[in-house]
Amino acid sequence: MTAPIIQIEKIKKMYELGGEKVVALHDITLSIQKGDFLSIIGPSGSGKSTFMNMIGCLDKPDSGTYYLDGKEVEKLKDSQLADIRNEKIGFIFQNFNLLPKLTAVENVELPLIYRGLRGTERREMAYEALAKVGLEDRGHHLPSQLSGGQQQRVAIARALAGNPPILLADEPTGALDSKTSKEILQIMKVLHEQGHTIILITHDLEVAKQASRVVQIQDGKLYENGGEWLANR
Ligand SMILES: Nc1ncnc2c1ncn2[C@@H]1O[C@H](COP(=O)(O)OP(=O)(O)OP(=O)(O)O)[C@@H](O)[C@H]1O
């Protein structure tokens, strides 16, 4: 078997707020293979977003190790971390996080600017990504001129623009109605079939079940085959 694209060993994260300590992640160990479609399910406050921040190299654990595509994240300098994040991971958020004054295509171009791509090439790649989500005819629209589902599709195109192997989505359907949610999940399934590794974070069992592997997080602990909370749903 090849090495996992993500290998997390015993990571721990604590928050301290007003003298009180909250253990947000307890010794989490998880391996994700290239091409997996994994969902992480858990109730509000269980540590999902904290864990996503670790996987996405947006935050560092207090202890434990994280190998992203064979590289130990802890040992990377900030600039190397920014590069590996940009190259390996596309992010999708609940509230889309599009810049309101930029058009759809300009939003999709953002990660490509960070990669140093210019002009026509960049625009072509952005339009290719928009075409993958069926929005090539909406490139000139501002986010406010798009429906919620369309905004999330633009955000998916932005995540896809540099063709990163991993897509990391935190409640991508949380702000959408059920019909639009299904459309977004369908797009994610297609991207999985095309070879992307997908990590989908949700509190919704119906959404989680779309993945080929479901792990549960509860009180900062990870359960591979479903813990108490999942069993009671
Ligand atoms: N910056 C912070 N400072 C202190 N405590 C925090 C901080 N961020 C999160 N926490 C605490 O850590 C725990 C995990 O929070 P997290 O945001 O990861 O939960 P979540 O599973 O994403 O919840 P939700 O489904 O509501 O988004 C919670 O108890 C939360 O109150």
Ligand SMILES: [Mg+2]
């Ligand atoms: Mg969250």
